[in-house]
Amino acid sequence: MQFSSLGIFFLAACFYSGALAASVGGYRRMPRVLLGAGLWLNLVFLGGRYRHAWPMTPLHEGAFFMPFFFGCAAAIVLFNGRREQKIAAVSGMALLMLSVFAWTGVFFPRDYYLPFLQTRTIFAHLFFLFGAAGKGCFFMVAAYAVVLLPICRQAEDSAGAALLRPMHRWTVLSFALWTLSIFSGALWSYLGWGSPVVWDDPAIATAMGTWMLFSLLLHLPLTKLRSASGRAFAALGGALWILIFNWLPELGQWSFPKLL
């Protein structure tokens, strides 16, 4: 089996699901070990895929890259988490989402497109990697929002705001990564085609829309809509946006995985 074969990613997805099962079972160490193993296999697989594209960018393989970055975010929460029920719930939710993303990557890959010569620049690589990392971090915001929404509804505004602090941190990080992705994409587009915006790809509209979404979420605490439940609800809406406009277009058609 080669490092780039889908079988490696399939194994990573199995480990992610194992980590979820261990987390649901109430184990403390097992989810960390399984998640670590899944991330390691995912990284090996990404390295294999990069090796088959380098010096070009594997632009159509976002379905494998995003789960890795999201898994890293989940690992930060899981490894950092104290023995709080809330943190356990957030990491459990993140593991559930991670498993779903990984399995969709296995069954709906879009890796039948070959890399093209124009992607042979550092800016194309940065555009792709920052974009995948930005999405991964934002799904962490969604994991927090799902868990905190019922708690925030009952909590006072000040207590709710304190609860949402980690969610805000992940939003800031996603915004920074997404901005860097857009800027790298604009530089790449200018070097390759002579204009920072190329109107041939519908993704230009969704990239802009997602940047507006992050800006909106960062401005919400300054408005009258700053109640904790309102912000958690907006974050969930944002996750739905990214799922529809940034994640689904990365997937291909259903195919039974060729594991070897």
Place this chain on the structure above:
Amino acid sequence: MNGLRKIWYWLGDIHLTVVLLLGMMMDLAVGYGRLKTHVYLFHPLNDTGFVKWACTYGKMNLPQTAWLFILIFLMAALAVNTFVCTTRRVVVLCARRKKGKALLRLALKLAPHLMHYAVLVMLAGYLVSYLFSQTLLSNILLPGTALSIPGTDCRVRLDRLDITYYSGNRLDYMQNRAIDAVATLTIRQGRRTQSGRLGLNRPVLCYPYSFHLQRFSPRSKDGFLKATYINLVIKKDPGMKFYFTGMLMFVAGLVMYLYDWFTSFIAGRRKMA
């Protein structure tokens, strides 16, 4: 006077920002669908200016292109809102600055506002670009031949074209196909002569023009198309300097903001410990 002040405050209202951002998101969602199904209507925007496009493709296909006109209107409104809101806050911050207080602290507090102004500079860049840029497409050059840019005394000559073909084992699909191309150009503009190496993602800049390699041939060692040529895109875009200045300003603001955010996070953790 009171009325003017009210308008000023209303223009910079944060709730207006939220409404505009939401409106733009909705509009861009519609735009995504339109771009997916009617990309041929928007492709000419890459080559013609916005005004020409709006008078032709835009006007004739309004149900498909209206979202772009709405987007531009919303962007203009957001630009005004951002300017007023940011300026108000910057004035307050500078007025509140205590004497002797570290300048670095103030600079860090101003970081988000720097990002806001950067967005305005970038939008100005887009505006200048879409109103005043010129694009010359399909400029075919064979080795040893030259072409003139219409209406100028600028002349471009292709001296040589070096194509590297892939011959390793790692990238099966690239076997005997071009992996890199470098074209040596000589550009003569009046008395000034400049030579440059042009490649994919590697334009040659010769003020006020930039030369971009769109295509080259032969792409493959074993293909039957053996003619050696390059296809150039020549651009004159005065908006780019604004756009890239804005981008640099935004990155500077972002780095300062993240630095401030990270140091306060670490300080908070230490306090808790």
